[in-house]
Amino acid sequence: MKWDEPMEKIKVMIVGNNDNRIYEIKSLLRNDKVAFIGFSKLDDNVVEKSISLKPHVMIIQCEDEFKAAIDLAEKIYIKIPGCAVILLCDSFDVSMIEKVMLAGVRKVLQFPIDTETLTENIELAHYMEKSRMENSDVTASNNMQSWIITVFGAKGGIGKTSITVNLAVALAKMGKKVAVIDADLQFGDVNVYFDIDPKDTISELSQGNDAGDIDAIKRMMALHFSGVSIVCAPKSPEYAEYVSPKNIETMIDTMRPFYDYILIDTAPVFSDITMAAIENSNLVLLVTVQDISTLRNTRITLNILESLQQKEKTELVINRLTKGLISLKDMQRVLNEQVKNTIAFDFKTATTAHNKGIPIVLDAPKSEIGKDLKKLANYVVNTIDHRVS
DSSP, X not given: OOSSOOOOOEEEEXXXXXHHHHHHHHHHOOOTTEEEEEEEOSSTTHHHHHHXXXXXXXXXXXXXXXXXXXXXXXXXXXXXXXXXXXXXXXXXXXGGHHHHHHTTEEEEEESSOOHHHXXXXXXXXXXXXXXXXXXXXXXXXXXXXOEEEEEEESSTTSSHHHHHHHHHHHHHHTTOOEEEEEEOTTXXXXXXXXXXXXXXXXXXXXXXXXXXXXXXXXXXXEEOTTXXXXXXXXXXXXXXXXXXXXXXXXXXHHHGGGOSEEEEEEOSSOOHHHHHHHHTOSEEEEEEOSSHHHHHHHXXXXXXXXXXXXXXXXXXXXXXXXXXXXXXXXXXXHHTOXXXXXXXXXXXXXXXXHHHTOOHHHHOTTSHHHHHHHHXXXXXXXXXXXXXX
């Protein structure tokens, strides 16, 4: 968030079964007033994902699935008050207009369409739905079935995985149902921090085309004694090629109804896998540390996230904070961002916990670093959800 905070963007979710058309619609969302927050297939999981993402506007791309699109629009109208639905079709049967109106659809648009026309209709649909809400007693539910949190870093070796693991355990200690997906497919070591030697990994799940089967996912998961369930990274880098961005998205969608929080640890690169995780997340924790090269990479990362319209849901976490030449104020000035979460530097405590295979929040909960990690968990639970509601 910049010092001069901009007006909130209209959060747009896209639903449809034509991948090429979905990409085309996404490419049209280039206006500063709108932000793409995720997409979904028009399937059984779409409502749960929509409840989780809480879009202001949902664009349903439909070709001949009018009944499915209208049924979804009706469910969204009931379950997510405040979300305006737009149907974007190649052609439209005028005999369906009454059903469309009864389902609460705000706009029916037709391909081809340009950025300006689409943006104008998004703004109008959002304004109409917002006005309806302000003049009625209906309020959107603040209950979110699942939070998807991606932990990302602009450089390797800055403690990103440690934060993922300890945040997951801290949330589990608070009574939350938590899962971790290790999406650092070549060199992920979430299992090492949990001291787990997995039998199956994400690559086996993807090869078997079981990413959409919750029973298969649960059979493959490793379970830590803290209560956290883990989808482990492949055991060897060459198996990473078996996992596609679509596998990641399908897995996230399948797991959503069964967990309060799903944390995704990522590689420090803007790969297709990382972008699939970021785009399907409610929150991105961007980890950085106090050195010039990492700060430079973090600044570049923030610019990239802004260009991809993902910066609105990004929060900085300063890891290994200590007194030095670069102060916290200096970092905020360089990054032009407020920093709400910091983790103290405590090499001995962190190394001891890692070598023992016990997360810091369990091994040294009263240490300064342990307390900071617990604060981060509290921030996620008590503060972040207000940004989406």
